[in-house]
Amino acid sequence: MNTVKPIVFAFFFFICGQVSLAQRDTVESSGEKSASSLKLSYNSSFIYPGVRAGIEMPFKKIYITKTKKTGRQKFIRKDHYVSANVSWYHHPSFHDNVYITAGYTLRQTGGGGFFGEFSPELGYSRTFLGGTTYQVSGDGTVSVKRMAGYNYALVSLGGGLGYDFSMRYATPIAICYKLNLLTMFPYNNTVYIRPAMELGIIYKPKRFLMFTAKVKRINKNKFRG
16 A cells, blocks of 8 residues: 555656646648659668669658747658669679669658658569679580579668758758668578668659658647646
């Protein structure tokens, strides 16, 4: 009984505090035509060069405005995209890897323009072996095998940081740095894991491959009761 009383009183004061310093939220939902974005990056398996090109098609946007007790406002934008990408990197004496992926990107941008993002992707990888590859036929004839390589299923998980110039300037450009973890399988009856980084530019035209994106506007206002 002696233990129960402090818990009850703590819970009571917590509820009172929430009533006296509460948060009033308003939510508005709608839909609006939004343009797709284009992305071009230097794609590297750390020391091995490559390139990556993609398109981001918007399907959901969330605008959050937080008003504090002082009247100061904080703005956050969350963009949800379906993406399609073509990537390549060159690993000398090992292979060239060309992979095509489709995925989902969540990008959260602050009012100052800085953003963070997360993107899982699924796709197909085709490697082309470096150097000359020979094959031996059933009768023992040796010949050169052109375009030798392997096919893999691919799963990628990526996260990155960047800056969106359109948040403060009339410039439809964003820059980003991203680290992706590529998982290719089956690879000699195992799983092949390789990190890859990209440093790129996102171009955000006003009108290009338009889609109707679901838009939600949330106003969070703190007040004293």
